[in-house]
Amino acid sequence: MTATHPREHQALSATSPPLLQVRQLTLDYRSDERTIRATHDVSFDVLEADRFVLLGASGCGKSSLLKAVAGFLAPRSGEILLEGRPVTEPGPDRVVVFQEFDQLPPWKRVLDNVAFGLVASRQCGKEEARERAAQALATVGLSRFADAYPHQLSGGMKQRVAIARALAMRPRVLLMDEPFAALDALTRRSLQEELLRLWAELCFTLLFVTHSIEEALLVGNRILLLSPHPGRVRAELDAEGFGLASVGSPAFQAQQQRIHRLLFETA
Amino acid sequence: MSHVHRPEFERELPALPAPTADAPLGTARRLWQRDGIRQVVVLVVIAAAWEAAARWAGNDLLLPGFLQAAAAWWDDLRNGELLARTAASLSLLLQGYALGVALALTLSALAVATRTGRDVLVTLTSLFNPLPAIALLPLALLWFGLGQGSLVFVLVHAVLWPLALATLSGFQGVPETLRMAGRNYGLRGLRYVAHILVPSALPAVLSGLRIGWAFAWRTLIAAELFFGASSGRGGLGWYIFQSRNELMTDKVFAGLATVVLIGWLVERFVFDTVERLTVRRWGMQR
Numbered sequence: 175m176t177a178t179h180p181r182e183h184q185a186l187s188a189t190s191p192p193l194l195q196v197r198q199l200t201l202d203y204r205s206d207e208r209t210i211r212a213t214h215d216v217s218f219d220v221l222e223a224d225r226f227v228l229l230g231a232s233g234c235g236k237s238s239l240l241k242a243v244a245g246f247l248a249p250r251s252g253e254i255l256l257e258g259r260p261v262t263e264p265g266p267d268r269v270v271v272f273q274e275f276d277q278l279p280p281w282k283r284v285l286d287n288v289a290f291g292l293v294a295s296r297q298c299g300k301e302e303a304r305e306r307a308a309q310a311l312a313t314v315g316l317s318r319f320a321d322a323y324p325h326q327l328s329g330g331m332k333q334r335v336a337i338a339r340a341l342a343m344r345p346r347v348l349l350m351d352e353p354f355a356a357l358d359a360l361t362r363r364s365l366q367e368e369l370l371r372l373w374a375e376l377c378f379t380l381l382f383v384t385h386s387i388e389e390a391l392l393v394g395n396r397i398l399l400l401s402p403h404p405g406r407v408r409a410e411l412d413a414e415g416f417g418l419a420s421v422g423s424p425a426f427q428a429q430q431q432r433i434h435r436l437l438f439e440t441a
Numbered sequence: 442m443s444h445v446h447r448p449e450f451e452r453e454l455p456a457l458p459a460p461t462a463d464a465p466l467g468t469a470r471r472l473w474q475r476d477g478i479r480q481v482v483v484l485v486v487i488a489a490a491w492e493a494a495a496r497w498a499g500n501d502l503l504l505p506g507f508l509q510a511a512a513a514w515w516d517d518l519r520n521g522e523l524l525a526r527t528a529a530s531l532s533l534l535l536q537g538y539a540l541g542v543a544l545a546l547t548l549s550a551l552a553v554a555t556r557t558g559r560d561v562l563v564t565l566t567s568l569f570n571p572l573p574a575i576a577l578l579p580l581a582l583l584w585f586g587l588g589q590g591s592l593v594f595v596l597v598h599a600v601l602w603p604l605a606l607a608t609l610s611g612f613q614g615v616p617e618t619l620r621m622a623g624r625n626y627g628l629r630g631l632r633y634v635a636h637i638l639v640p641s642a643l644p645a646v647l648s649g650l651r652i653g654w655a656f657a658w659r660t661l662i663a664a665e666l667f668f669g670a671s672s673g674r675g676g677l678g679w680y681i682f683q684s685r686n687e688l689m690t691d692k693v694f695a696g697l698a699t700v701v702l703i704g705w706l707v708e709r710f711v712f713d714t715v716e717r718l719t720v721r722r723w724g725m726q727r
Contacts, residue, residue, distance in 0.1 A: 246621055264624045274618040281640045281723045294626035294636065325724025343626075 191258065192219035193379055194243065194347055199252035201238050212238035213405035215252070218398050220347065225373060225380045227394030227413070229387065231437065235405025236383045240351050243381060244270045256346060266295035269345040273352040275332045278324040278339075285311060285320040288339045297343070310342035311335075313372060330361035337369070341376065350382045354389070366392055367418060387433050391416045391426060399436050409436050505691040514695035523680070523699055530676030531703070533589060534661050537596020541653060544597065545604035552605075553612040553638070566606045574599035574660040578667060592664050599660040600653040607649025611642030644720045651712050658704050 196219075201212040213235035220226045228236040241247040243254055245264040254261040256268065269291065271277070278287050288307035292298055298306070311317050314334040324332055333353055340348055354362040366389065373380065384390050390397050391413050399408040411433065420426045465471070472478050488507045495506035505513075517523040548565075551558035574595045581591035615638055623637035639646075665678025675683070677700055684692035720726040 244621075244625065246624070264621070264627070266625070266627050268625075270621065270625050272618045272622070274616070276616040277618045277622045279619060279622075279637070279640065280725050281643075281719070291626040294623070294628050294632075296627070323723055 190222075193222045193224075193257060194220040194381070195255040195258075196239070196243070197253045197255070199239070199242065199254065200250045201235060201242055201247060202250040203238075211404035213400075216400070216405060216407055217252075218407065218410065220379060220381060220396075223377050223379055225382065225393055225395045227390040227397045228381070228383045228400060229385070229390040229397050229433070229437075230400035230405065230408075231385060231402050233402040233405075234400035235402075236385075236400055237351055239400075239405070240270070240349050240381065240383050243347070244268050244349055266291065266297065266343055267346045268349055269340040269343045270349045270351060271333070271336045271340050271353045273355050275324070275329060275356065277336055278332060280324050282324075283320070284316065284322050284324065284327070284335055287324065287335055288342055291339050291343045295343070306342050307338075310338040313341065313375070314338045314368065328361075329357050330365060333357065333365060334368070337372070341372065341378070345378070347379045347381055350380065352383055352385065355385070362389075369393060370417065387430055387437075388421070390433070391429060392418065392421065397433070399433060401437075502688060502690055505694060509691045510694035510698065513689070513691035514698055517692065517695060523677075523695070526675065526677050526680045526696075527699060527703065530661060530665065530678070533592050533676060534596065534657055536589075537593045537661070538600055538654065538657050540593065541597040541600025541657065542604060542650070545601050545608060545649075545653070548601075548605045549608035549612060550634070552609050559609070562605055562609060566602050569598065570602040570606065572598075574656065575663045578664055582667075592661065595660055595664055596657050599656040603656060604646075604649040604653040607645050607652065608642065611645025611649070612638055614645065615641040644726045647712065647716055647720060651708070654707060654712070655704065658700075658707075662700055 197217055199216045200214050203210045203212055216235075216239060218226070228239055230236050238247060242249055243261065245261050245268065248262075261268070279290065282290055285304060285307050288310055289300075289303040292303035292306060293300060297303070308317070308320065311320055314337055316331060316334055316338065319327060319331065324335070327335065336353070354365050357365065369380075370393065372378075380393075382390075382393055384393070394413045397411045397413050399411065400406065401408045411429070413429070416426055416429070466474070492507040495504050495509075498504050501509070514523070548558075548562050552562035553559070577598055578591065578595050581594040585591040585594055619637060619641055623633055628636055661676070662678040662681075665676045666682045677696055681693055681696035681700075684690075684696060716726065
């Protein structure tokens, strides 16, 4: 990853094609008896260093979209292109941070958990993996807990470990599936802050799923609104410039109300 | 309505001194906290009750006392008879157990890999699991003759089904998120099984191994009551049976005690240790 500041970086890549392209994506879940449509004809582009948020009520297929980008769910029709190449299977260039705490193997100590991705994907040898893991752990402030087992950590710390593990991989896109939804409100706020700080520092590209309007405005610079059953694109909005300082400001509230209207008013 | 004025306030919180440890418990209390000590106390009480009952009954042939049985046990331990018998039983047991474990793991790996494999395993298990292994001994004798082969056959049967069932349910219980995390980092095929499925299913596999061990041990002793393992070199079951024929009831008790003791030692030192070093340490089991 280059050391360019995020904004310059974005300006640079404005002329190049989008990093991640989702083209007319339709996703189905098939059980023995019937087919359930998760999303219908969804298209969007994620640019380098974007913090792109998928926002919608439950049942709008936002998690399914993320799973499809991760390669866990094959599209019914349409395509997903990462740097122009179609996504066909899960891979370490698209690392997912899940909502559930059991994404961390309980039999690995925190440091080994962070190194696990690097070792499993054969990106580097054991020694280098542990070094990079220690660095990643330091960026989320958990160096003291390197030798602990996951069950000894609080929920917020477990999510920090998962984020460190994902960042250590230096993926092309970091995928986050409601990563803070299982945390209490105060921990959630401090992790949102931390995520923004890490982004400013490391300038990764983020695709973030949430059902919270406030979180979407806070974390994202671009928001895709999805309507439920099946998920279709209702709007794509700008959220650049909203940060922790602007929560509750008139502009923030106005955008919040606009999203509320778009999500709940039926046309 | 009167309004009480309550001023707001803020406080600076100075750092607190590090907490001090609680006062240590007394020696007696601390000893009582240890499971081992409590179990020993229970054993002593049982031995005392046994001795008292034997003295009250006053019939050595029906119920020898604890001390008498302990003396018989000690004699046969020193002259090597019990050790030889135990070795004979254990070597057979290990053969059957190893074979059963290998088969169980293979079957459950097949079952987790393919749908047909799962159907086969589930059907076989529901057929054979309720069947006591010892009930197959007559058939085994017919097929493999009067010898080790028959015993290994029933042992495999005793281990295979409970372990395969436990392992399969362990594999199926691996959390979806963990599976996805593994595949996300590019784990596939055997590496995926070794790095994600097996460790995650370990609590279930270990409890299957425990159950399999207990079943196998019981089955073996029961089977040995029919005949000595091979050509006079019988195991513990045969020792018990012979001692009864010779009306040496104290030796019968010595044999029974050895059976219990070995079962207990393996539970406590092998399985408990493995669990403590793995699944308990990882917080996967209390």
